Amino acid sequence: MTDEEILDVLEEQNTATLRQMIQKTLGDEYCQITDEQRGQMRLHFWAKRSILKGITGIRVNGANTGIGNVLANKGGIVASLCYKETRISFLSAHLAAHEGDYYYKMRCNNIESILRDAKTFALTKKFDDAVTSHHMFVFSDLNFRTWFGTESKEDDFQRVQNLVSSADFKTLRRYDELYAGLSDQDLLVGFQTLECNFPPTFKVARQRGFVYKDQRIPSYTDRILFKSAEGLSHNLEAVAYEPCPDFITSDHKPIRGAFALKPNCALEEYQIDGDLELVFRKIRCSDLNAGDSDGKSDPYVMFLWDSVDLRPDKISFMAKLRQLWVGKSWPRTPFISQTLNPYWKGEQLCLRASNTSIRHGAMLFLAVIDFDFVGIDDVLGGVALNLHDIIKMKVGETAKTLTSDRDLTINGRLAGRIKFSVDVKLTPHHR
Amino acid sequence: MVFTQPLFMMMILFGFFLICCGSALYTMEPEYRICAGSMWLILQGFTIELGAVLVKTSAINQLVQSSKKMIRIHINRNVMLMKVVAFVLVVSAFLTTWMFRDPFTATTARFLYTENDVTFVEIDVKCASESNAWMLSVFAWELILLLLAAVLAYQSRTVMKQLNESKSLAIMVYVHFFFFCIRGVTAFLYVYNFLDGSKSATWFSLNYSLDSLCAMSIYVFPKIYQAWRLPVEDKPTRLLTSLGTSTAFGLQTISSTGGSEFDDNVEDLQILVCSANIGNAEPTMESLGAWIPVGGSCSEVNFLEGAVPLVGTFDLIAIGMQEATWTPSAGSLRDIASTEKSPRAP
Numbered sequence: 001m002t003d004e005e006i007l008d009v010l011e012e013q014n015t016a017t018l019r020q021m022i023q024k025t026l027g028d029e030y031c032q033i034t035d036e037q038r039g040q041m042r043l044h045f046w047a048k049r050s051i052l053k054g055i056t057g058i059r060v061n062g063a064n065t066g067i068g069n070v071l072a073n074k075g076g077i078v079a080s081l082c083y084k085e086t087r088i089s090f091l092s093a094h095l096a097a098h099e100g101d102y103y104y105k106m107r108c109n110n111i112e113s114i115l116r117d118a119k120t121f122a123l124t125k126k127f128d129d130a131v132t133s134h135h136m137f138v139f140s141d142l143n144f145r146t147w148f149g150t151e152s153k154e155d156d157f158q159r160v161q162n163l164v165s166s167a168d169f170k171t172l173r174r175y176d177e178l179y180a181g182l183s184d185q186d187l188l189v190g191f192q193t194l195e196c197n198f199p200p201t202f203k204v205a206r207q208r209g210f211v212y213k214d215q216r217i218p219s220y221t222d223r224i225l226f227k228s229a230e231g232l233s234h235n236l237e238a239v240a241y242e243p244c245p246d247f248i249t250s251d252h253k254p255i256r257g258a259f260a261l262k263p264n265c266a267l268e269e270y271q272i273d274g275d276l277e278l279v280f281r282k283i284r285c286s287d288l289n290a291g292d293s294d295g296k297s298d299p300y301v302m303f304l305w306d307s308v309d310l311r312p313d314k315i316s317f318m319a320k321l322r323q324l325w326v327g328k329s330w331p332r333t334p335f336i337s338q339t340l341n342p343y344w345k346g347e348q349l350c351l352r353a354s355n356t357s358i359r360h361g362a363m364l365f366l367a368v369i370d371f372d373f374v375g376i377d378d379v380l381g382g383v384a385l386n387l388h389d390i391i392k393m394k395v396g397e398t399a400k401t402l403t404s405d406r407d408l409t410i411n412g413r414l415a416g417r418i419k420f421s422v423d424v425k426l427t428p429h430h431r
Numbered sequence: 432m433v434f435t436q437p438l439f440m441m442m443i444l445f446g447f448f449l450i451c452c453g454s455a456l457y458t459m460e461p462e463y464r465i466c467a468g469s470m471w472l473i474l475q476g477f478t479i480e481l482g483a484v485l486v487k488t489s490a491i492n493q494l495v496q497s498s499k500k501m502i503r504i505h506i507n508r509n510v511m512l513m514k515v516v517a518f519v520l521v522v523s524a525f526l527t528t529w530m531f532r533d534p535f536t537a538t539t540a541r542f543l544y545t546e547n548d549v550t551f552v553e554i555d556v557k558c559a560s561e562s563n564a565w566m567l568s569v570f571a572w573e574l575i576l577l578l579l580a581a582v583l584a585y586q587s588r589t590v591m592k593q594l595n596e597s598k599s600l601a602i603m604v605y606v607h608f609f610f611f612c613i614r615g616v617t618a619f620l621y622v623y624n625f626l627d628g629s630k631s632a633t634w635f636s637l638n639y640s641l642d643s644l645c646a647m648s649i650y651v652f653p654k655i656y657q658a659w660r661l662p663v664e665d666k667p668t669r670l671l672t673s674l675g676t677s678t679a680f681g682l683q684t685i686s687s688t689g690g691s692e693f694d695d696n697v698e699d700l701q702i703l704v705c706s707a708n709i710g711n712a713e714p715t716m717e718s719l720g721a722w723i724p725v726g727g728s729c730s731e732v733n734f735l736e737g738a739v740p741l742v743g744t745f746d747l748i749a750i751g752m753q754e755a756t757w758t759p760s761a762g763s764l765r766d767i768a769s770t771e772k773s774p775r776a777p
Contacts, residue, residue, distance in 0.1 A: 044752075
């Protein structure tokens, strides 16, 4: 056998061993629904057999961020599934290691690359899973460190030891790179992590409890973050977050988090008995990223929707041609040349729906895209709006105007802002 | 296995049957009933066959597009049937108008020619109308149906394999188009008297027969063969795909995301997210049990202060692992090197 074949067999043996061990631990009530390996990274889903019929549309993708973005020792695996009209994504990532500002930035870039390259949304590849998912979890060895900003590793190690001994985790959290990064919106904008009220999980001796090795400053490298789409955050509740100190075969202590999630189909839907009209106007963007080499962009806004049956008010001839060829053409504004702060003055875009129900999972996506005469247009940023919240009206109300000012994001990073007004009008059908 | 819908398959077969009957009539001695009957059978056969294919394929495309957007749609089989009936009614109206205004009937043409100083009268009897516009309309209608089928075949190229008929549909359209072109040439020769009536009738009859046979070989027979070969226990009673779970593909009420069967008594999903850097070492069962709750039990987890504890077992467990490969001992490596590749675990 060649070395490559031996490695294949080893890989299969490792996979089979892990699967058997997990099956033995969980019991026959569970079965594995996906098992993805990418180099040294793995992402497994196990589900109770009783909920299998509710799970659909499992999609898996991944991206490497090891050396040259080729090696799979670092990177991430994204898996998403639908459970009772709820799109849930899981990103297990292993980011760049080591301490210091340079490596911190590399980790932020890593997570951006993974979100950019590992998309699982079936409808369009214009958005990353952080935008398209109803709920998303990002977890695993993210490698963010405790960083005091000093060069004395011995002193820093001792400082962490003292804080851990006195169980002063609140102070320790102040020096955690990930807390700072989320607060500064350097990465994973909109995500949150629970408070680590436990000792750091790295780098520990391979024995019970938390005995730290002085090669590294003890850090919360193993993390769980989560984010819900607009209007759905109250349906996801974190109920547990803890390390597992009795895991003794690694220099990391594993972590686990428990969540209770209310599926979208259990939520009240909004029934439209008549015609619904949404008119978007006064659309303006600011601080967009440059899409062209001259530092400018030629932006336009595209409207896409999901889990709802909307239709544009008018379809241009070009859109009809596109529709004939690709099956679907999303409505869009005209593009404005050479600007990072476009304003579609006088332009309005109308979407309609008739006799339909708007469920909680119905999302309206706005993508700001740089128009290119040659090649494929580049997405500059996007935002997901909860349609249920937009159209919900008080009893007796048939029209309202909302003004919205939202962050645009792309791959977990800020990408400018978008403002618009939307006139919502409901014309009931008289029986 | 490509799923099929028996009623629509029956309609497609019925369409082919009508075409075959019409082509058989074509070879008989022309008279009004024969000419009109063959035209009715052939044109209605084409309409029913391609109409059923178009309606069914467009419904599948609509379903798949909606499922991508997670839109719940209801496809009513009766509405689909009505669309096919509407096609048939339109064609019936056309044929009725044709047969009344300018009957497609036996016409006799006499030609004189002299051979060895003897003058012969050649009588050519053929089915024809006074205006060629009627025949041109028939060709135009067939062409429209074929073009629509070609567009749908292209659009359905990304449909999941169980419902994907784009390949067979496309080949069937190409075959129909090939025979359509031959018919066009035959009609041209016939109209401009390069072919006499009996020869052109033979060519038309042969053309329609071969066309139907080839189309059935491409589109119908493989499905019947697959259905025959598939063991009873594997026959699709449930379709579990990205469309969600729906009962046998009846196209009556299809939910894109799971169906209303889930709307009642929906409980919270209890999710456990686990992460471990395995450290490139094989974990022991004891270590694994300290991380992944034994039996998936919620009670093994310490809940946050103020949180409502979960009860029972977790529904969904996501397990992320890093540095999750390891090399067995040297002895094991030698064993691996000396053995053939082991089969993948089920």
